[in-house]
Amino acid sequence: MSEAAPLLRIxxxxxxxxxxxxxxxxxFSASRGExxxxxxxxxxxxxxxxxxxxxxxxxxILFYMPDxxxxxxxxxxxxxxxxxxxxxxxxxxxxxxxxxxLAPLLGQxxxxxxxxxxxxxxxxxxxxxxxxxxLLDEPFDGLDFRQTRGAxxxxxxxxxxxxxxxxxxxxxxxATRVCDRFLLLDHGRVLAQGDLxxxxxxxxxxxxxxxxxxxxxx
Amino acid sequence: MRWSxxxxxxxxxLRELFGSTSYALLLLVAGPLTGLSFIAAVRxxxxxxxxxxxxxxxxxxxxxxxxTFGAYxxxxxFLVPFVAIRxxxxxxxxxxxxxxxxxxxxxxxxxxxxxxxxxxxWIVALIPSAIALVLWRSYGGHLDPSETANLLLGLTLRYxxxxxxxxxxxxxxxxxxxxxxxxxxxxxxxxxxDFFGAANSGWIATLARYTPAAMLRQFERGLLxxxxxILTLAISLLLLTLAALILAPSKKQLIAxxxxxxxxxxxxxxxxxxxxxxRNSFSPADERLLQSIDKPVDITLYLAAEDPRANDYERxxxxxxxxxxxxxxxxxxxxxxxxLFENDPRYGTIEYxxxxxxxxxxxxxxxxxxxxxETLAGLTPPKRGEPAYPGYPLxxxxxxxxxxxxxxxxxxxxTAWLLCSRRTG
Numbered sequence: 001m002s003e004a005a006p007l008l009r010i011x012x013x014x015x016x017x018x019x020x021x022x023x024x025x026x027x028f029s030a031s032r033g034e035x036x037x038x039x040x041x042x043x044x045x046x047x048x049x050x051x052x053x054x055x056x057x058x059x060x061i062l063f064y065m066p067d068x069x070x071x072x073x074x075x076x077x078x079x080x081x082x083x084x085x086x087x088x089x090x091x092x093x094x095x096x097x098x099x100x101x102l103a104p105l106l107g108q109x110x111x112x113x114x115x116x117x118x119x120x121x122x123x124x125x126x127x128x129x130x131x132x133x134x135l136l137d138e139p140f141d142g143l144d145f146r147q148t149r150g151a152x153x154x155x156x157x158x159x160x161x162x163x164x165x166x167x168x169x170x171x172x173x174x175a176t177r178v179c180d181r182f183l184l185l186d187h188g189r190v191l192a193q194g195d196l197x198x199x200x201x202x203x204x205x206x207x208x209x210x211x212x213x214x215x216x217x218x
Numbered sequence: 219m220r221w222s223x224x225x226x227x228x229x230x231x232l233r234e235l236f237g238s239t240s241y242a243l244l245l246l247v248a249g250p251l252t253g254l255s256f257i258a259a260v261r262x263x264x265x266x267x268x269x270x271x272x273x274x275x276x277x278x279x280x281x282x283x284x285x286t287f288g289a290y291x292x293x294x295x296f297l298v299p300f301v302a303i304r305x306x307x308x309x310x311x312x313x314x315x316x317x318x319x320x321x322x323x324x325x326x327x328x329x330x331x332x333x334x335x336x337x338x339x340w341i342v343a344l345i346p347s348a349i350a351l352v353l354w355r356s357y358g359g360h361l362d363p364s365e366t367a368n369l370l371l372g373l374t375l376r377y378x379x380x381x382x383x384x385x386x387x388x389x390x391x392x393x394x395x396x397x398x399x400x401x402x403x404x405x406x407x408x409x410x411x412d413f414f415g416a417a418n419s420g421w422i423a424t425l426a427r428y429t430p431a432a433m434l435r436q437f438e439r440g441l442l443x444x445x446x447x448i449l450t451l452a453i454s455l456l457l458l459t460l461a462a463l464i465l466a467p468s469k470k471q472l473i474a475x476x477x478x479x480x481x482x483x484x485x486x487x488x489x490x491x492x493x494x495x496x497r498n499s500f501s502p503a504d505e506r507l508l509q510s511i512d513k514p515v516d517i518t519l520y521l522a523a524e525d526p527r528a529n530d531y532e533r534x535x536x537x538x539x540x541x542x543x544x545x546x547x548x549x550x551x552x553x554x555x556x557x558l559f560e561n562d563p564r565y566g567t568i569e570y571x572x573x574x575x576x577x578x579x580x581x582x583x584x585x586x587x588x589x590x591x592e593t594l595a596g597l598t599p600p601k602r603g604e605p606a607y608p609g610y611p612l613x614x615x616x617x618x619x620x621x622x623x624x625x626x627x628x629x630x631x632x633t634a635w636l637l638c639s640r641r642t643g
Contacts, residue, residue, distance in 0.1 A: 054320070056319060056320075056466050056468070059319075059320045059321075059322075063320050064316075064320065065317075066313060066316055068313070069312065069313025069314070069316060069317070070312055070313065071309070071312050071313055071314030071317055072230075072312070072314055073312055074234075074237065074639075075233075083226055083230055084317070084321075086222050086223075086226040087222075087223055087226055087227075087318075087321040087322065087323055088321065088322065089220050089222055089223075089322075125317065129320075131320075
């Protein structure tokens with residue numbers, strides 16, 4: 001885990017919509033060089049947390065890739081990558097294209113991509129941005145185990161190069177493999193945060209999986 | 219700002235527009251619709267030219283240009299909103315807009331790019347009208363450049379306003395269908411205002427002067443009214459700012475909002491009569507006399523708004539007077555009432571008052587009204603000759619028009635659309 005000053009720090013964030021408390025006093029930080037995982041079941045408040053953080057005045061420092069978007073469906077994947085890079089005054093991210101095995105898909109229209117293929121395209125788009133902090137909502141959803149492995153390696157490499165990555169993941173096994181630090185969310189409340197060892201210590205079980213830790217702390 | 223951003227955005231929106239089925243359909247319809255109007259107009263013009271009484275006053279503006287460009291009024295009302303809504307609504311629903319809002323490109327640049335693409339789309343959609351004008355000239359028909367350009371400007375402003383309404387609706391509503399219903403409801407609302415404004419006075423009649431259709435009518439009469447141009451641009455700016463505020467509010471947008479609101483109240487009272495037959499002007503001699511009146515001129519019209527004489531008077535006299543008399547005040551005491559069958563001795567009269575002098579008349583004829591006013595102001599009415607407009611009769615069949623508009627144009631559009639949609643992306 002990085003010791004550098006956090007790129008982003010939020011303190012005591014609460015969100016209430018339609019009389020429902022979606023986030024309750026959440027504090028959180030993200031630093032360069034680390035991959036943090038926001039962990040929780042469906043409805044825990046992961047996406048709400050990301051959308052609360054990703055305000056337009058923070059667009060200089062962070063880029064948020066939401067889950068479930070499929071932009072420019074009538075265009076080819078290669079066009080999407082080029083267009084997006086041009087908006088940031090950059091070139092297409094060749095390393096990401098290779099690592100995510102996107103080369104054979106560049107000539108295909110986004111509409112025709114499978115769920116996993118579209119997710120890899122979104123990952124490549126997000127990684128082509130210059131912002132130091134990336135918020136990725138369910139980055140491995142729809143990927144098979146080989147693709148997940150490749151994506152994880154790429155994310156690790158980008159974190160090692162100095163970016164901060166915050167991933168929202170509901171597959172706890174995937175989270176354990178890629179994240180350095182975890183924020184456990186349930187019903188909008190922070191159950192705990194820290195690395196796996198400290199979470200295990202809090203749960204009183206030094207061998208527990210992340211799932212067991214979560215269940216012990218909820 | 220790097221130029222690569224707006225270039226990339228405009229290029230994206232151009233591809234999006236030209237590759238879309240909705241725009242292709244608009245283009246496909248534009249040809250035959252313009253052709254139908256043009257061919258009918260040329261035939262009617264030929265028939266009218268054969269009549270000696272009509273031939274001397276025949277104007278290509280009324281006879282050919284208005285019917286031909288009338289097709290575009292239909293397109294703007296019924297098809298353009300869908301094309302414009304699609305351009306924003308697709309990005310909203312697919313999530314692309316959420317990504318774009320995180321790029322360095324400002325929202326103003328993004329909406330501006332869409333507007334530029336839509337303007338490019340408008341220029342392409344005008345090709346059938348250009349073909350009609352070329353055909354008309356090839357038949358030996360007359361065209362006045364000023365009144366043609368003015369009509370085109372009026373339609374372009376109407377198009378801009380419709381696009382702005384559509385983009386604001388696309389920003390405000392969750393999906394394209396709701397936005398389209400909102401825009402069509404707005405259009406129907408303005409028709410209702412037009413309808414009730416014609417038969418009433420007061421605020422509804424004032425509002426009816428500023429509906430898109432009423433504003434276009436001024437251009438169709440050959441009048442270039444600076445206030446209408448400013449008002450249309452101000453409303454368009456306000457609507458686009460509203461769209462930006464809904465999508466992602468920022469302090470800069472409040473400045474644009476303030477500018478738009480300030481422009482709404484700008485009144486220059488300047489207009490130019492660009493019609494070749496000077497239908498919006500009195501004779502130069504009369505205009506000089508009327509401009510020299512330095513006291514307020516009060517006109518009280520004892521006519522119901524629905525009375526045809528009131529309409530004639532408004533169109534043939536008041537429109538021209540408003541352009542030249544410095545301080546003109548018009549009152550309509552019976553404007554909102556139906557008094558045609560009431561036994562009121564004042565009904566049907568028009569009272570003119572300049573300073574302490576006043577006169578009452580029943581005439582709505584231009585020459586008589588001018589005589590009354592000028593005499594009341596202590597001026598001597600000038601001698602008036604026959605209008606100098608020669609009229610442009612032409613007897614010519616609409617050669618090649620049917621082939622061009624009904625066969626070649628649809629074929630060209632279909633081929634271009636296929637090529638565009640294949641290349642897109």
